Amino acid sequence: MPGRTKTRDDAPEEVDTSMDDAPTSAQQPAEEENGDAMQEDEEEGEEDPFEEEEEPQRVRILPGSSETAASFEFLKEGHTLGNALRYIIMKNPDVEFCAYAIPHPSEDKMNLRIQTYDTTTAAAALAKGLQDLEDLCDVVADEFWTQREKFEATPEQVRKRQEEAERRQAAQAS
Amino acid sequence: MMEYDNMMDSDFKEDFGPKIQVSAADRYHVDFELSNVDISLANSLRRVMHAEVPTIAIDLVEIEVNTSVLADEFISHRLGLIPLNSSEIDNLSYSRDCDCEQNCERCSVTLTLHAKCTGDEVMKVYARDLVVGFNRPNSEIGNPVITDPDGLGSLICKLRKGQELKLSCIAKKGIAKEHAKWSPTSAIGFEYDPHNKLHHLDLWYEQDAEAEWPKSKYADVEEPPAEGQPFDYDAVPSRFYFEVEGIGNIQSDAIILEGVKELQRKLAGLIHGLGESEGMNGEYDGPRSPDGMDTGAGYLEQGYSTPYGNPGAASAWGGGATAYGTTPYGNSGSNGWS
Ligand SMILES: [Zn+2]
Numbered sequence: 001m002p003g004r005t006k007t008r009d010d011a012p013e014e015v016d017t018s019m020d021d022a023p024t025s026a027q028q029p030a031e032e033e034n035g036d037a038m039q040e041d042e043e044e045g046e047e048d049p050f051e052e053e054e055e056p057q058r059v060r061i062l063p064g065s066s067e068t069a070a071s072f073e074f075l076k077e078g079h080t081l082g083n084a085l086r087y088i089i090m091k092n093p094d095v096e097f098c099a100y101a102i103p104h105p106s107e108d109k110m111n112l113r114i115q116t117y118d119t120t121t122a123a124a125a126l127a128k129g130l131q132d133l134e135d136l137c138d139v140v141a142d143e144f145w146t147q148r149e150k151f152e153a154t155p156e157q158v159r160k161r162q163e164e165a166e167r168r169q170a171a172q173a174s
Numbered sequence: 175m176m177e178y179d180n181m182m183d184s185d186f187k188e189d190f191g192p193k194i195q196v197s198a199a200d201r202y203h204v205d206f207e208l209s210n211v212d213i214s215l216a217n218s219l220r221r222v223m224h225a226e227v228p229t230i231a232i233d234l235v236e237i238e239v240n241t242s243v244l245a246d247e248f249i250s251h252r253l254g255l256i257p258l259n260s261s262e263i264d265n266l267s268y269s270r271d272c273d274c275e276q277n278c279e280r281c282s283v284t285l286t287l288h289a290k291c292t293g294d295e296v297m298k299v300y301a302r303d304l305v306v307g308f309n310r311p312n313s314e315i316g317n318p319v320i321t322d323p324d325g326l327g328s329l330i331c332k333l334r335k336g337q338e339l340k341l342s343c344i345a346k347k348g349i350a351k352e353h354a355k356w357s358p359t360s361a362i363g364f365e366y367d368p369h370n371k372l373h374h375l376d377l378w379y380e381q382d383a384e385a386e387w388p389k390s391k392y393a394d395v396e397e398p399p400a401e402g403q404p405f406d407y408d409a410v411p412s413r414f415y416f417e418v419e420g421i422g423n424i425q426s427d428a429i430i431l432e433g434v435k436e437l438q439r440k441l442a443g444l445i446h447g448l449g450e451s452e453g454m455n456g457e458y459d460g461p462r463s464p465d466g467m468d469t470g471a472g473y474l475e476q477g478y479s480t481p482y483g484n485p486g487a488a489s490a491w492g493g494g495a496t497a498y499g500t501t502p503y504g505n506s507g508s509n510g511w512s
Pocket residue numbers: 269272273274275276277278279280281282
């Protein structure tokens with residue numbers, strides 16, 4: 001924003017873009033009756049008494065989805081989950097296409113598109129992907145722990161530990 | 175698909191599935207090679223270790239007396255950055271999830287500091303001078319990490335004769351995604367393809383990149399490309415060299431295990447969420463041909479791209495005429511899918 005160059009009185013208000021002209025968030029608030037989110041924000045204090053305070057849903061299907069081709073919107077997820085999930089879902093032979101995107105860096109949202117063959121549904125492919133990735137993580141953790149122990153048991157490490165213990169003993173004695 | 179079938183087998187064959195080889199490890203470091211996995215998984219592991227492994231750090235500071243030369247905020251910031259022992263962090267809940275009003279022994283650890291310089295010498299106040307409160311899940315959590323041989327810990331501030339510092343701190347559980355003070359690592363080395371066979375790097379050179387660039391320490395682990403070997407378009411990276419460097423609040427191997435656990439916690443949360451809301455309130459508005467995806471504009475009209483990706487709209491920001499229209503966001507041709 002440039003600094004103010006005119007005095008407060010001079011500044012014509014029309015110069016500012018009206019809030020009405022600003023594009024609303026492309027992410028439509030779920031179940032919103034009048035779709036204008038910006039407008040809603042301005043009317044402070046006016047709360048719908050029937051609106052329930054609910055835990056925001058982490059995943060939802062975006063409009064325009066079918067059984068076998070769906071876009072999912074994840075809240076509070078990013079590349080960490082998106083890319084790994086995309087990979088594991090693509091590994092599923094029933095899946096024709098899978099991709100993820102973070103539509104805008106300042107919105108904490110991640111979108112995942114899944115298109116499957118007729119043998120399964122997009123939602124099922126997602127559920128399977130999540131489960132598969134969790135299983136894969138189990139294997140990685142187990143493998144790491146096994147290898148870490150194995151490393152600790154190598155003669156070199158055993159000798160190092162022994163030396164360390166001796167050094168500590170010597171330090172205590174003195 | 176071979177790999178998939180085998181990978182999903184409950185018992186993993188020797189040659190399939192992720193493999194790890196540890197090459198160096200101590201309290202603060204683990205160097206290992208993760209192989210037979212996709213880069214996406216390796217990178218997710220790196221990311222999650224970096225930003226989402228929970229630790230404990232000072233989050234609130236109440237200053238009673240500060241006559242030192244440093245401002246209250248300055249000292250508070252320094253206190254936040256002191257690594258605190260985060261063993262068995264699972265037993266501590268996040269303050270925001272806790273039932274208490276502000277903070278309690280189930281979601282925080284209290285540390286107090288009182289120092290006054292009475293001598294003529296300049297007094298140095300160290301992390302070891304922090305007194306950790308009694309009520310905590312175990313006798314280690316919240317202890318300042320002290321690694322120097324003299325057992326002093328981080329220097330907090332210096333006091334001259336007559337100056338005093340009296341404060342109490344509340345340490346909370348958090349993750350580095352919120353603030354780097356909660357990071358369990360100081361750095362994570364992540365490397366693959368030491369010979370740049372995949373051309374993921376474009377090396378700058380004067381005469382010869384091969385001669386001018388130093389070799390990676392992993393260069394002799396992998397076969398260098400043969401003379402005149404054509405570029406392999408199908409090659410993908412499969413060996414990843416990690417160098418995890420901890421700062422002492424969590425043991426180095428625990429960083430990796432906690433990282434994997436955190437990733438699984440994410441997944442478990444989503445699996446749970448999906449199971450709860452069968453159908454996910456998504457309105458299938460009729461079957462839709464997957465081919466409909468090809469027309470980027472039609473897809474954008476559905477209203478689930480960025481506010482900038484509004485190719486046809488006559489709004490103040492829309493259209494190609496404004497500067498905004500030429501940003502990567504405003505390009506109706508690319509929809510950002512990766
Ligand atoms: Zn509490």
